[in-house]
Structures are given as C-alpha cells and as structure tokens.
Amino acid sequence: MIGLVTVKTPIILVNFKTYIEGTGKNGVKLAKDAEKVNLETGVCFGVAPQYVDIPVIVRSVEIPVYAQHIDPIKPGSYTGHVLPEAVKETGAVGTLINHSERRLKLADVDAAVARARELSLVSVVCTNNIAVSTSAAALQPNMIAVEPPELIGTGIPVSKAKPEIVTSTVESVRRINPKVVVLCGAGITDGEDVAAAVRLGTQGVLVASGIVKAKNPYKVMLEFAQAVTAR
Numbered sequence: 200m201i202g203l204v205t206v207k208t209p210i211i212l213v214n215f216k217t218y219i220e221g222t223g224k225n226g227v228k229l230a231k232d233a234e235k236v237n238l239e240t241g242v243c244f245g246v247a248p249q250y251v252d253i254p255v256i257v258r259s260v261e262i263p264v265y266a267q268h269i270d271p272i273k274p275g276s277y278t279g280h281v282l283p284e285a286v287k288e289t290g291a292v293g294t295l296i297n298h299s300e301r302r303l304k305l306a307d308v309d310a311a312v313a314r315a316r317e318l319s320l321v322s323v324v325c326t327n328n329i330a331v332s333t334s335a336a337a338l339q340p341n342m343i344a345v346e347p348p349e350l351i352g353t354g355i356p357v358s359k360a361k362p363e364i365v366t367s368t369v370e371s372v373r374r375i376n377p378k379v380v381v382l383c384g385a386g387i388t389d390g391e392d393v394a395a396a397v398r399l400g401t402q403g404v405l406v407a408s409g410i411v412k413a414k415n416p417y418k419v420m421l422e423f424a425q426a427v428t429a430r
Contacts, residue, residue: 206243206245206263206292206293206321206341207243208243208380208402208403209242209243209397209402209403209427210242210243210244210245210380210382210402210403211233211242211243211244211245211393211403211404211406211420211423211424211427212244212245212246212247212265212323212344212382212403212404212405212406213229213233213244213245213246213247213406213407213410213411213420214247214267214295214298214405214406214407214411215229215246215247215248215249215252215267215407215411216267216300216407216408216411217249218407218408218411218412220411220412220416221248221249221411222249222252223252226246226248226249226252226256227252227255227256227259229246229410229411229416230246230248230256230259230260230262230264231259231260232416232417232420233245233246233260233262233420234260234261234262235417236417236420236421236423236424237262237424239421239424240421240424240425240428241428242423242424242427242428243262243263243403244262244263244420244424245262245263245264245265245292245293246260246262246263246264246265247264247265247266247267247294247295248264248267249267250266250267250281250286250289253266253286253289253290253291254289254290257289257290257291258290263292263293263321264290264291264292265291265292265293265294265295265321265323266281266286266289266291266293266294266295267294267295267298267301268281268294268295268296268298268301269281269282269283269286269294269296269311269314269315269320270282270283270311271303271307271308271309271310271311271313271314272314273314283311283314283315283317283318283320284318286320287318287319287320291320292320292321293315293320293321293322293323293341294311294315294320294321294322294323295323295325295344295405296308296311296312296315296322296323296324296325296340297311297324297325297326297335298325298346299325299327299346305334308324308335308338309338312324312338312339312340315340316339321341321342322340322341322342323340323341323342323343323344323382323405324338324340324342324343324344325343325344325345325346325384325405326343326344326345326346326368327345327346327347328345328347328364329364329367329368329371332345332368332371332372332381333368333371333372333375335372336371336372336375336376336379337375337376339376339378339379340379341379341380342379342380342381342382343368343372343379343380343381343382344381344382344383344384344405345364345365345368345381345382345383345384346383346384346385346405347361347364347385362395362399365383365396365399365400365401366399366400368381369381369399369400369401370400380402380403381400381401381402382401382402382403382404382405383396383399383401383403383404383405384404384405384406386409387404387406387409388409388419389409389419389422390422390423390425390426391426392404392409393423393426393427394426394427394429397426397427403427404423406423410423
C-alpha cells in the first residue's frame with residue numbers, strides 16, 4: 200500500500216493522454232476494462248484520464264484514478280492552471296508530475312510533490328534519465344517513472360533498448376530513498392516488455408498508447424497482468 204490509499208505493487212498505470220480512444224465514454228470503457236483485469240488477476244491497475252473525465256470514471260470504477268498533471272499552486276488567481284485541491288475533490292487518488300509532454304522545472308517538481316503530499320495524493324514523478332531520477336528521489340515522491348522521451352510511442356521498450364537506464368535508475372533511487380516505487384515507461388506494447396521491466400527491478404509500468412490505442416485493450420491489459428503474475 201502506498202500513502203493513504205490502496206495502491207499496490209506491482210502496478211500497471213495507464214495514461215490515457217488526450218487520445219480519442221481514452222476520451223469520454225471511451226475512457227470509461229477503458230477504465231472498466233482495466234478494473235475487470237484487476238478483479239480477474241489481482242494485479243493493481245491505475246488509470247490517468249483527462250481532467251474532465253476523472254469524476255465520471257471515479258464513479259464508474261473502484262481502481263485508483265490519477266490526474267495527468269497538477270500545478271504547484273494554492274487556491275488563488277491562477278486562471279487555466281490545475282489546482283491540486285480540485286484534483287483531490289474529483290476523487291482522484293494521485294497525479295502524474297513532470298511527464299515528458301508536460302515538463303516542469305526542478306523547483307516546480309519539488310513544489311508539486313509537496314502539494315500532492317499535503318493533500319495525500321500519490322505523486323508519480325516522470326523522469327527521462329538516471330540523473331533526473333536521482334534528483335527526483337530526493338524530493339520524496341511516492342513513485343518515479345523513468346521514460347526516455349525518444350522512445351515514447353515508438354513501440355521500442357526502454358527495458359530492451361536501454362536496460363542500463365532502468366537498472367541504474369532503480370539502484371540510484373534506492374540509494375537515495377528506498378521507499379520510492381520505480382516504474383518503467385516508454386515503448387511498452389506487450390507482456391514480454393512488462394516482464395522485462397520487472398526483471399530489471401521495477402515495480403510496474405507506466406503505459407499509454409500500447410494499451411489505449413490497441414485494437415483490443417482488454418486483451419493487452421490481461422497479457423500485461425499475466426506477465427507480472429508469471430514472474
């Protein structure tokens with residue numbers, strides 16, 4: 200269990216991004232498929248839909264729901280920003296921070312993690328290399344997801360293309376803060392990619408198009424879960 204919510208490891212965290220396949224009713228169906236696999240296999244699934252879809256998805260499933268981003272702000276005059284309190288109010292249990300498509304300065308990552316901690320939101324800080332992962336670990340997030348941006352969406356998994364990044368990240372993060380859960384992301388498309396990530400020492404994966412844009416997302420998620428339980 201991580202933080203004050205039931206988020207278990209290993210975990211498969213699915214980022215819906217702004218794909219039409221994960222928007223509105225499609226997003227609800229995708230979340231329900233993830234919940235079905237969770238119930239069938241016991242593997243923890245989490246989903247990160249768009250902000251406007253969080254409330255309906257929270258009402259539709261009982262698996263952890265995350266925001267895709269929060270801004271390091273407090274209530275006030277911040278038009279167009281994402282207030283952490285608003286994310287908490289939707290029923291989300293956590294948030295991604297510093298995704299490669301929504302990068303923040305280190306000081307802002309620090310502030311965002313602190314704001315998440317204040318509200319008991321699970322923080323998942325995305326990083327792109329060993330050095331950034333090590334710096335992020337010192338900020339005491341709940342999770343770090345290492346994703347080399349050049350591999351995101353390519354179908355080439357970091358666990359195979361650059362396994363040394365994964366193993367070195369795991370080692371570096373654990374030296375700094377052994378409580379931080381390390382996830383692997385970028386290019387994950389099948390069960391073997393998931394199994395490889397776990398073999399390298401991670402406690403789960405952060406995945407997007409490999410599931411969201413799959414012809415049969417349920418089947419892919421089931422394959423992912425089976426790969427985790429077969430280790």
